Amino acid sequence: MRVSPLTRRLTVIFLGLALTFLYAPILTNFVFSLNSDRFPTIPLGDFTLEWYRLILADALVIDAFANTVKIALIVAPIATAMGFAAAYADYRFNFFGKKLVLVFALMPPLIPLVVIGLAMLAYLSRIGLSGTLPAIVVSHIVLTSPFAMAIIRLRFSQIDGDLEFAAQNLGASNWRAFREVIIPSTKTSVLAAFLLCMAVSFDEYAVTWFVGGLEETSSVRILSFLQSAVSPRINAIGSITFITSITLILGAQVLVLRRLTRA
Amino acid sequence: MTTLISIRRLSRLAYGGLWSLPLPLWLAGFFLGPMILLIWLSFWDVRNFLLTPDFQIENWQKMLSADYFWAAYLRTTLIALSAAALASLIALPCALAISFFLGLKARMVVLGLFVVPFFTSYLVRIYSWQIYLTENGIIMKTLAAIGIDSGSLLNTPFALMIGLVTLTLPLVIVIQSISMLSLDKTLIDAAYNLGCGPRRVLFATVLPAVRPGIVLGALFAFIFSFGDFVTATYLGGGKFTTLSILIADTVKSGQQWPRAAVVALVMIATLLISALGAISYAYRRA
Numbered sequence: 001m002r003v004s005p006l007t008r009r010l011t012v013i014f015l016g017l018a019l020t021f022l023y024a025p026i027l028t029n030f031v032f033s034l035n036s037d038r039f040p041t042i043p044l045g046d047f048t049l050e051w052y053r054l055i056l057a058d059a060l061v062i063d064a065f066a067n068t069v070k071i072a073l074i075v076a077p078i079a080t081a082m083g084f085a086a087a088y089a090d091y092r093f094n095f096f097g098k099k100l101v102l103v104f105a106l107m108p109p110l111i112p113l114v115v116i117g118l119a120m121l122a123y124l125s126r127i128g129l130s131g132t133l134p135a136i137v138v139s140h141i142v143l144t145s146p147f148a149m150a151i152i153r154l155r156f157s158q159i160d161g162d163l164e165f166a167a168q169n170l171g172a173s174n175w176r177a178f179r180e181v182i183i184p185s186t187k188t189s190v191l192a193a194f195l196l197c198m199a200v201s202f203d204e205y206a207v208t209w210f211v212g213g214l215e216e217t218s219s220v221r222i223l224s225f226l227q228s229a230v231s232p233r234i235n236a237i238g239s240i241t242f243i244t245s246i247t248l249i250l251g252a253q254v255l256v257l258r259r260l261t262r263a
Numbered sequence: 264m265t266t267l268i269s270i271r272r273l274s275r276l277a278y279g280g281l282w283s284l285p286l287p288l289w290l291a292g293f294f295l296g297p298m299i300l301l302i303w304l305s306f307w308d309v310r311n312f313l314l315t316p317d318f319q320i321e322n323w324q325k326m327l328s329a330d331y332f333w334a335a336y337l338r339t340t341l342i343a344l345s346a347a348a349l350a351s352l353i354a355l356p357c358a359l360a361i362s363f364f365l366g367l368k369a370r371m372v373v374l375g376l377f378v379v380p381f382f383t384s385y386l387v388r389i390y391s392w393q394i395y396l397t398e399n400g401i402i403m404k405t406l407a408a409i410g411i412d413s414g415s416l417l418n419t420p421f422a423l424m425i426g427l428v429t430l431t432l433p434l435v436i437v438i439q440s441i442s443m444l445s446l447d448k449t450l451i452d453a454a455y456n457l458g459c460g461p462r463r464v465l466f467a468t469v470l471p472a473v474r475p476g477i478v479l480g481a482l483f484a485f486i487f488s489f490g491d492f493v494t495a496t497y498l499g500g501g502k503f504t505t506l507s508i509l510i511a512d513t514v515k516s517g518q519q520w521p522r523a524a525v526v527a528l529v530m531i532a533t534l535l536i537s538a539l540g541a542i543s544y545a546y547r548r549a
Contacts, residue, residue: 122304
């Protein structure tokens with residue numbers, strides 16, 4: 001668009017302010033996690049690692065982190081595999097009611113978390129699962145697989161649909177064509193989906209809080225801390241959470257973007 | 264020969280089913296199932312503190328005639344509408360800057376930077392805002408230093424908007440940007456060639472053309488704000504009881520799940536109607 005340089009500059013400055021608004025809470029969190037004062041305020045106190053030492057000595061926090069990792073490592077492969085299967089099926093086959101199935105598969109992230117939480121809690125208690133780690137795993141797969149499907153489907157839309165049939169015409173079986181054509185061209189997006197699923201599972205607090213009972217993940221632990229009092233320990237756990245999820249999301253983005261820019 | 268063909272057909276069917284079925288089956292079992300149970304649950308009875316499957320409409324009658332329910336409904340809707348409007352307004356200049364004023368590389372990096380917060384611990388970010396907004400917080404102290412004395416900003420509508428914009432802004436910016444980036448650039452050039460000024464180009468050409476993106480962005484902001492309970496709880500300080508808080512409190516403090524189910528179903532109905540309305544408006548022929 002042709003606009004005056006001033007308008008252009010002001011708009012870009014506004015964009016910078018929006019980014020600042022979104023990243024300021026993340027940055028202050030890191031600062032206060034290393035600050036000796038019990039109540040987070042300025043001027044800052046001394047540099048300390050005390051809050052990290054405290055949470056690392058807290059058995060509840062350690063258990064919660066162990067649960068989080070365990071759950072994410074089970075959820076991510078299953079959700080990615082199912083998301084991949086659904087994306088591939090959508091790309092390759094036509095069947096009755098496909099649109100409906102797709103809309104349905106993309107719905108879970110759009111339903112309010114407390115509503116899913118309540119529905120899951122009622123359902124999982126009926127089948128005797130509520131309050132267990134499997135309950136959390138089952139719900140996280142529902143919540144993460146739509147993301148996996150979306151990312152991988154995006155990649156499929158860039159693949160020439162005739163390649164696979166060409167391979168078959170040259171005598172390759174379904175599986176051989178799949179192995180030679182589909183796997184090589186989708187493996188980066190599958191890895192990206194895997195990382196994204198881990199990040200979403202890692203961050204989920206609401207449904208986990210509903211169905212987990214006494215089993216806690218690190219996000220639910222943060223929720224419990226929030227309910228009790230202000231404490232720099234929240235900042236310390238928060239920093240660890242931020243670093244983990246930012247790493248996962250950036251990893252996923254680099255994988256997706258590398259593909260996009262190369263294509 | 265016929266058997267060979269039928270075997271081949273069978274194996275094709277099996278191949279197709281293997282890929283098509285897992286996710287739909289999983290979602291049928293663990294998403295559709297719970298949702299259907301939720302509907303049934305709203306007709307259950309609670310006898311002697313025990314949930315009892317039943318088919319009675321008392322929960323619906325009780326909730327739909329309760330003043331506090333409708334007060335919460337109105338409050339939640341108003342808050343979500345304001346947040347959606349605010350996030351859309353803030354996002355618009357940002358999306359314009361990303362789509363028209365940044366180079367290709369900068370555009371990718373900035374869009375990436377907006378995607379990150381959407382997936383990054385919302386809980387902790389709200390806690391950080393709590394620290395900013397408390398009486399002894401950074402904002403108060405700065406304001407006091409330049410001579411402005413405002414009470415605590417926490418537990419005010421302003422704090423709610425901060426929290427909900429934090430939640431929804433990244434998504435709205437990304438959706439608006441995608442819609443602006445897919446805009447046919449010759450349209451803009453044509454408008455300039457016909458003698459339109461920048462303002463006219465924006466309001467008569469760009470904005471109408473990206474209406475679907477703007478409406479969908481606002482819709483997503485509305486959906487997420489409508490369902491959120493973290494901001495209302497930790498930045499609203501319990502002063503703003505929303506429908507989500509109503510559900511969370513009911514479930515976490517007792518056995519009145521059927522009544523919570525009524526609230527949940529009213530929420531889903533509201534969101535479905537809003538989504539259908541917004542989508543049909545977004546893609547209506549101008």
